[in-house]
Amino acid sequence: MLRKAVKLWSEPVWVARVGQVYQKTTDSLKHQVAVGMNTALYQWGLLVAVIGFLLGRAVILTELTPFVLPFLAAIYLLKRDKAAIASFSLVAGAIFSYHGQVGFVIVGIIAYILIQKAVTRFVPNQTQALPYLVFAASLLSRLGIVFIGSGTISGYALMMAAVESGLSFILTMIFIQSVPLLTVKRVQRPLKNEEIICLIILLASVMTGTVGWAWNDVTVEHVLARYLLLIFGLVGGAAIGSTVGVVTGLILSLASLASLYQMSLLAFSGLLGGLLKEGKKVGVAVGLLVGTLLIGMYGEGGPGISATVIETLVAISLFFLTPNRVIHNIARYIPGTVEYATEQQQYLRKIRDVTAGRVEQFSTLFQTLSKSFQMPAPKEDMERDEKEVDYFLSNVTEKTCQTCFKKERCWVQNFSKTYDSMNKIMTETAKNGEIKDQLLQLEWNKHCIRPEKVVQAIVIEHSHYQVNQMLRKQVSESRKLVADQLLGVSQVMGDFAKEIQKEKEAHFQQEEELMEMLRGAGMEVGHLDIYSLKPGQAEIELSVPYDNGQGIGEKIIAPMLSSLLNENVVMQKEELHFYSNGHSHMTFGSAKQFVIETGVANVAKGGAWISGDSYSTLELGSGQYAIAISDGMGNGERAHLESTETLQLLQKVLESGIEEMVAIKSVNSVLSLRTTDEIFSTLDLAMIDLQTAKAKFLKIGSIPTFIKRGDKVIKIDASNLPMGMFQDFDVDVVSEQLMAGDILVMVSDGIFDSPSHVENKDLWMKRLIAEMEVAEPQEMADIILERVIRSDRGILIEDDMTVIVAQIKRNTPKWASIPIYRTPMPLKKRA
Template sequence: MEKIERNVIEPIADVHLQEAKTDAINWFNHLQAKVEDIFLRKGFVLVIIGFLLGRALILSQLAPFGLPFFAAVYLMRRDKAPLSLLGLVAGSLTVHYSNGITMFVSVLLLMLIYKIKKPGLEGQFKTMAIYVFASLALVNLAEHYIRNRSIQIYDGMMIGVEAGLAMILTLIFIQCIPLLSVKKRTQALKTEEIVSVIILLASVMTGTIGWAIYDLSIEHILSRYLVLLFGLAGGAAIGSTVGVVTGLIFSLASIASLYQMSLLAFSGLLGGLLKEGKKMGVSFGLLIATLLIGLYGEGSNNIMLTMYESFSSVLLFLLTPSSIIGKIAKHIPGTSEHSNEQQQYMRRMRDVTAQRVTQFSNVFEALSDSFTQIDERGQAEEEDEKELDYFLSNVTEKTCQVCFKKEQCWSNNFDTTYEGMQEIMHQLYENDGVLPQNTAREWGKYCTRSPQVIAAISQEMTFYQANQKMKKQVKESRKLVADQLRGVSAVMDDFAKEIQRERKNHDLQEEQILEAIQDFGLTVGHVEIYSLEQGNVDIEMSVPYCHGRGECEKLIAPMLSDIIGETIVVHSEECAAYPSGQCHAVFRTAKKYAVETGVAHAAMGGGLVSGDSYTTMEIGGGKYAIAISDGMGNGERAHFESTETLKLLQKFLLSGIEEKIAIKSVNSVLSLRTTDEIFSTLDLAMIDLQDAKAKFLKICSIPSFIKRGDKVIKIESSNLPMGIIQEFDVDVVSEELKAGDLLIMMSDGIFEAPNHVENFDFWMKRKIKELQTDEPQEIADLILEEVIRARGMIDDDMTIVTAKIKHNTPKWASIPVNSFQKRA
C-alpha cells in the first residue's frame, strides 16, 4: 500500500513542483518587465541619475556633472529631459539652495542659447558641448560677481576648469544615454563606450559621498560592487579599468579617497584573474585586495571597517542575478558571452541566407516540374489525333469538296474513307513518299479522284512531317531545359546545405597544434582550422618566409599527419613577397589515389593547329576529369569547336552540375549556337580519387583502353556527335580502376590510322599489351610514333592521353610529435 501511494504521490508532487517553477519564472519575467517599464520607458532612472549627479561635487565646490547630463538627455531623449531636470534640481538643493538655483539658471541659459542658434545635425554634439561650456561659465561668473562684487584669478581659473570638465563630460554622457533604453543592442560596446559608461556610473556614485549606514560608506560599497560586477563580466582588463576610473573620480571628489584608486584597481585585477571561480572567485579577489591595500593604506585601525564594507559589497554582489551579469558580458568584446552572441547572430544570418538559396532552389525545381508536366502522355495523344484530323481536313478541302461522290464517301462510308486516307498517309510516311502499287490500286477502285487525293496527301505530308519535327524539337528542348533547371536546383540545394553546416570552434585544437609545432622548434604565425572531419581536414596556417627550403611540405605537413592521424599534404601555398613577410599555406587531407598523365598529339600534315583538344583537371569533390574533343574536319574551325566544347564542359563541371546534365547542356549550346554542320565528339573520363571508380561518357568517340598487367580492357559506347540534335541519351560506362592501371584515351586519328589493318581493336590491344613501360608520357609518345610509322603519314589530327592510377604516397613520412594527444 505504501509503495502504491508513493508511486502515485511522487509524480503528482513533481508536476506541482514543475508548475511552481514555471509560475516563479513567469512572475520574475513579469516583475522584470514591470521594472523596465517604470525605470526605462517612463524615464524614472533618469530622475535617480539626475538626483545623484546634482549632488556630485569635485573638490567640494565644483559641480560639472549636472548640466552635461541634461544636455545629453535633451539631445538623445528629448521627451525625458524634464524628468532629468527635476532630478538635477532636487539633488542640487540637497547640497545648498544656491546650487539648485545655479543649476536651474544654467539649464535656462543653455536652452536659450540652443533656441537662438540651433546646431546642425553633423556637428550638434560638439556644438552642444560648447553651449554647455558657455552657459556654465557665464552663470558661475555672474554668481561670483553678485556674491563677491569682484572675480579673482583663482576664481576665474576654477570656473574655467569646471566649465571645461562640463564640456568634456557632455561628449562622454552623450555616448551613454542611448544605453539607458529598452531597445536590445546587438553590437558590442566600443572601448570608448565602455569607459564612458564607467565614468557615468562613477560620477553617479560620487553623489553618494557622505552617505553612511552604521559607519559603512555607501560610495565605497557601491564602487567595490561595480568592480565586482565588471570584473566577473569582462575579466581582469575591464575590472582593473573600472577600478582605476572609479577611484580616479572619487579621488577628485575627495582627497581622502585617494587610496581607493589602488584598492579598486587591485580588486578589479585580482577579481578578473579569478573569473573562472565565478562569483566566489571574484569576491575572494576583492577581500584579498582589501586586506592588503587596507593594511598598507590606513593601517590596522580602520581595517575592520574597510573589510565590513567589502563584505557588504560581496553580499550585494552574491544577491545579483547571474542573468544581469550575462547581459553585461554580452556587450564586452573578448568575453565568451560576446562570442556566443556573435555566433548566434552569424548563425541567424547564415540560416536566412540558406533559406533564401533554398527558396531559389525550389523555384528552379518548380520550373523544372512545370516543363516536365506539359508533356503528359494523354495530352500528347489527344494533340496527335487533332493534328491527324486537321491533316485529313486539308486533304478533303482540296479534293473531296468538288467531287460528286462526296456525300456517298463521307456520309455513308465515313469510316472506310477515313481509314483509307489514313492508310495512304502511313504508307507514304514509311516508304519515303512512295505509295505501294497495291495500296494505290485498292484506293483507285474506291475513289474516283484517286491520283488527286494521293497527290494532296503527299503534299500535306511534307508540311505535316515538318510540323512534327518542329514539335519534337520543342519537346526535346523543353525536356533539356527541365533537366538543366533540375541540375541548377540540385546545385543550389547542395549549396544551401553547405551554408547551413556550422563551422565548429576548434580553438583548443588550434592552440595544441600551435604549441606542438613551436615546441618542435618552428615558428608559426597563426593556425586556422576549418574542418577536422575524417577524410576532409582543412587547415590554414601562416609561417615565416623559409627562403625556399620547403618547410611546409617537408616539416609541417608530416607533423600534422602524425598529430591528426591522417596523411596531410600542402594543398596550396602562397609565398611572401619579401624575406621578412609571412607565407600562407593550406593543408588538406591527401586523396587515396593520384593520377599521373601524359599527352602526345600531332596536327594534320604536321601543322600547328589541330582540330583535337584535350584537358586534364581536378574538380571539386575529389574527382579528376580527362577529356578529349575532336572537332569535325581540320584546321582552325575544328580547333575552335573542340576547344569551345571543352571550355563549356569544364565550367559546367566546376559548377558542381552532374556529368550527364553537363554534357547535355554543352550539346544544347552547340546545337543552338549555329546552323552550320560543324560538330564535335567528346570522350570524358571522371575518376574518383577516393575509391578509383571511373565513369566514361563517350559522345561518338573512339574506344578507350585500360591496361591492367597483361590484360587490356576495352571501354566503348555509342552516341551521336555533339551538336547534331538537341536531345540524346548519354550512355555511362562505369569501371572500377585499381592502383597501377593505365588508362589510354585517343582520337580517331590514332585509332583508325594504321593501313592494311582490318581489326583496329585487335591491333591497338596488341600494341598496348606489348608496351614495356608504365610511364604515361612514354606510352603516349610510343603509341603516337607507332601509329605514324604504320600510317606512313599524318593525314588526320592525332591526340592520345594516357593516365596512370597510383596510390597517393606523400614524399615525406610523418614526423612523430609526442607532446600532442592525437585525435581519437
C-alpha cells in the first residue's frame, strides 16, 4: 500500500495538480493581501494618517511648521471624510515630536476650521480662496500664541510668522496638486512636470518628519532621500534625478542645517545616476555611490564619510529589494519614459478600438437597413401578385356580381370556373384592350348573363390597376436605390473601421538610422518621424532649416531617401517656417509607379458653345486614376446638364470610397428615378491603378475604347444600355493590364459615327490610331478630332464630339537618387 501511494504521488499528473493548487492558493493569498492593503490605506485612511503624523513632526528653521495647515486644507477640500483622521494624526505627530509646537498645531487647526466655515458662505470658489485662508489661519495662530506667551509681538516674531504663513500659502497650492497623487488608488492620467515637482516637494516634506530618527549615526531621512533619488533617477533619467536631488536636499537642509551639504550630494548623485540609467538598477546605484564618495569627502571629510556611505548602501539595498513592478508603475506616469510611451499607446489603442467598434456598429446597422430595403423573394412576389389579382377581381365583382341574382350559382357552385374565366379575361383585356379570343368570349357569354358589363368593368378597373402597378414599381425602385446606397455606405464604413484598427508600427531604430545618415551626409535635420515603411506606401516627415527657396527637400533629401529605401520617394508637401525656430516641415512619400498624361479635344454640334458631352479626369486618394466621358441624349444645354450631372454624381460617389460598380449603379438609380422624362446619358469610365497599371473599363451605352501599344491597336468593348433607361441593369467590367508607353483613346459617339461613308468604323478607327506617329496626348487628341471632321468633307459637325487621349508613363523622379555608401540594415526590415 505504501509503495502504491508513493508511486501514485510520483506521477506527473499529481505533481502538476499539486502545483496548480499551490499556485491558486498563492495567487488567492496575494490578492487578499493586496485587497486588504488597499482597503486599509485608501478606504480606512491609514495612508492619510501616516502622512499627517510625519508632517505633524516636520519642522524647518528649528521653529516653523508650515506643513500642517496646507495638508489639512488639501485633505479638507479633496477628501473631507478623511479630515478628522488628518487632524488627529497631525496633532499626534506634533505631540511625539521634538519641536514643541503642539499648541500652534492645535490652535492653527481650530483657527482654520473656524475661518473656513465663516468664509465658505461668502466665497463660492473654495479652491482659489484656500491659500488665503491658510495664510490667515497660520498668521493669526502664530501671532496669537506669541502674544499670549510674551504679551508683546517683536519684529523678529512678526517676520518669522510672516515667513511661516508665506510658506504655508505656497505649500497649499503645491499640496492641492500632489495630495491626490498619493491618496487615490490609481492615477488615471500621466503627470505633468509641475505635478512631478509638487509630488517631490510633498515627499520631501514628509521625510522631514523623520528628522531625529537615527541608528548608529545612520539617519532615516538621508536613507529615504537617497532611496527616492534612486527610484526617480532610474525612472526619469538625469533631468528628473537631479531635480529630485535639488528639491529634496533643499527641504532637508531647511529642516536640519547640519544637512546642508546633502543638497549638493543628492543633486550630483541624481544627475550621475540618471546618466547611468541605461545600466538599470546597477548603473543608478553606482552613480549614487560615486556621488556619495566624491561629495562626502568635501562635506564631512574622512571621519564622517563612513556613516554617509552606510546610508547610501542601505538605500541601495532597499532599492534592489523594490519589485520591478512598482518601478514600472511609477514610470508609466513620467513623461519621456518607455513605460509612459507604452501607456499612451495602450490608451490610444483603446480609443482607436472603441472608435473602430462604433464604426463597425454603424456599418452593421447600415447593412441591416440595406437588407430590410431589399426586394422580396420570388415566392413573396408571386404571393403578392396573386393577392393583387384577388383584389382586382373583388373590385370587379363588387360592381357587377353583387347585384346579380345568379351570384350564388357563379361564386358558390362554380367558383373555380368563374374565377379562372375572369382571370383569363383580365389578362386578355390587359394585353389587347378587348377580348379577341372568340372561344373565350363564347364561353363567357354562356357562363354569365351580363358578359358585356363584366368585361367593361374589367377594362375600367385596369386603369386603376396600372396606376397601382406603376406606384409599386417606383416604390420598389426607390427601395432598391436606398438598399444599394446603404450597402455602399456600410462597405465604406467597414473598410474605414479596418483602417482605424491598423497598428501604427514603431520605427525608432529606423528613425535613428535615417537621422544619422542624413546628418552624416551634411544635412541638418531637426526631427524625423517614420509613419510607414511598406513598399509603395512609405511616409516620412521631418524638419529642416529654411533653405531660401533652393529646393533642398526635392533635390537632395528625396533622392537620398530614395536611395536608402530602394524606391522612388518624392516630397509631397512643404510648409515653410512651420516651427517657432524657423524650420520648415516636409512630408515625403512613395512615388506612384506610373503617371497618366492626358489630352482632350472636343467640339459641340454645329460649332456651338455648349456641348452635350462632358468629361472628367481625376486622381482618387486610393491611388486610382479615373477617366470618364458622358454623353447626354441629344444636344445643347439640356444634354450638357444631363452629362455633367452624371459625371458630378459619379465623381462624388467615387471620392467617398465606394466601389465603382456600386457607384455606377447608384448613379443610374438616381438618374432613373429623378424624372419621368426619357433623358438618358452614356458613361465611359476607365479606372487605372497607378501602382500596377491595371485598368478596369466600365461602359454604359458608350463607344469602344482603343489602346495603342506600339504598332498594335486593342479594342475594348462592352454592351450595356445607357444610364437612366432602366433602374436595374448589369454592368460588364473589362479588365486589361496596361504597360508603360500605352496610349488610351476614349471617344464619344460623335467621333465614332461621324464618318458616314465608312461601313466598318471599328477598323477605320484602328487604322487612324495606328497610323499616328505623334507621342504627345494633346497633339494626338487634336489630330484625331481634326481628321474625323475632315473625313466627312468638313462641311458640318453633325454631333457633339469628344476625344480623350491618355498615355501611361513610368514615373521617373525629376532628380536622380543620391547614393549613401552605407547599407541601412534596419530599413530593409519592412513591415
